[in-house]
Amino acid sequence: MKTTFSALAKRLAVGVAFAALSVSAFAQDAGITVYNAQHESLAQEWADAFTKQTGIAVTIRQGSDLEVGNQLIQEGANSPADVFLTENSPAMVLVDNAGLFEPLPADITDQVPAQYRPQNGHWTGIAARSTVFAYDTRKLTEDTLPKTMDELADPAWKGRWASSPSGADFQAIVAAYYALKGEEATVAWLKGMKENTVVVRGNRAAMAAANNGEVEGALIYHYYWFGDQAGTKESSANVALHYFKHQDPGAFVSISGGGVLASSKHKEDALKFLKFVTGAAGQAVLRDGTSFEYAVGVDAASNAALTPLADLDAPHVDPTQLDNIKASELMTAAGLL
Numbered sequence: 473m474k475t476t477f478s479a480l481a482k483r484l485a486v487g488v489a490f491a492a493l494s495v496s497a498f499a500q501d502a503g504i505t506v507y508n509a510q511h512e513s514l515a516q517e518w519a520d521a522f523t524k525q526t527g528i529a530v531t532i533r534q535g536s537d538l539e540v541g542n543q544l545i546q547e548g549a550n551s552p553a554d555v556f557l558t559e560n561s562p563a564m565v566l567v568d569n570a571g572l573f574e575p576l577p578a579d580i581t582d583q584v585p586a587q588y589r590p591q592n593g594h595w596t597g598i599a600a601r602s603t604v605f606a607y608d609t610r611k612l613t614e615d616t617l618p619k620t621m622d623e624l625a626d627p628a629w630k631g632r633w634a635s636s637p638s639g640a641d642f643q644a645i646v647a648a649y650y651a652l653k654g655e656e657a658t659v660a661w662l663k664g665m666k667e668n669t670v671v672v673r674g675n676r677a678a679m680a681a682a683n684n685g686e687v688e689g690a691l692i693y694h695y696y697w698f699g700d701q702a703g704t705k706e707s708s709a710n711v712a713l714h715y716f717k718h719q720d721p722g723a724f725v726s727i728s729g730g731g732v733l734a735s736s737k738h739k740e741d742a743l744k745f746l747k748f749v750t751g752a753a754g755q756a757v758l759r760d761g762t763s764f765e766y767a768v769g770v771d772a773a774s775n776a777a778l779t780p781l782a783d784l785d786a787p788h789v790d791p792t793q794l795d796n797i798k799a800s801e802l803m804t805a806a807g808l809l
């Protein structure tokens with residue numbers, strides 16, 4: 473997951489040069505290329521299930537939300553990408569604002585309820601994740617947990633919680649806070665965060681810091697805990713999840729997005745892929761696989777271990793209103809980036 477997109481692109485460029493030498497072997501359509509910023513394991517689970525069902529090959533190019541989003545903008549109409557998948561909505565908005573998405577047909581958008589996709593139908597939600605406070609159960613109890621995300625900016629919380637502000641996941645949380653509360657409140661919250669938070673790189677490291685007793689909690693997404701619990705528990709044995717609920721900004725549910733590039737040379741197969749991801753079989757991958765992200769498809773069940781999405785009392789945030797440029801500007805000004 474640490475491999476940069478450009479490093480991968482270089483490696484792939486070598487691969488492409490190689491392939492060109494034996495172009496006759498590639499007379500047939502070589503399938504679709506997915507630019508992926510979702511967790512690679514989840515994209516691979518989707519790709520494998522799709523290829524098994526349709527025989528269409530999927531090549532995944534991996535990067536982070538904004539890296540890949542910016543790459544698509546640079547490449548424009550010449551991009552080899554057919555599909556773009558993200559962890560969070562802001563990168564989808566970035567690419568949509570550049571006019572690069574193919575409007576989706578109703579047989580795709582109808583598979584996802586309206587609250588999990590933009591009204592313009594240029595892309596769709598494919599999965600969802602909830603903000604949580606992962607806390608050390610040896611130090612915090614129901615009574616001493618923060619009631620709101622705002623509390624974490626109070627002086628009383630100095631040095632007591634970890635976060636990974638450089639990640640796209642956390643920047644989506646800040647973009648949501650900004651959408652809900654406006655600039656003045658966001659600036660004030662980030663000032664408190666800068667004072668209080670212990671900065672680490674990656675959500676897993678933030679959770680591990682709580683597990684190791686370095687801090688009392690971490691502001692992260694829910695699936696890092698569930699994934700670790702399903703495995704060795706090495707980063708979460710002493711940790712439980714606190715859901716802020718009450719439409720608090722800390723209860724923000726972030727939508728992972730999927731879209732088809734207007735410049736795709738394999739549009740039919742690309743649309744087929746997105747239809748698969750948002751349909752029953754693709755959403756079942758979320759229910760049965762190892763991602764522990766929420767399913768968002770109509771009537772699609774999430775993993776039974778998760779607190780139901782409907783019980784999270786998340787604030788209503790229009791995914792198209794998540795302004796990552798503004799969020800990163802404010803975070804940079806606060807000294808967090």
Ligand SMILES: [Fe+2]
Nearest residue numbers: 559641675693
């Ligand atoms: Fe993540």
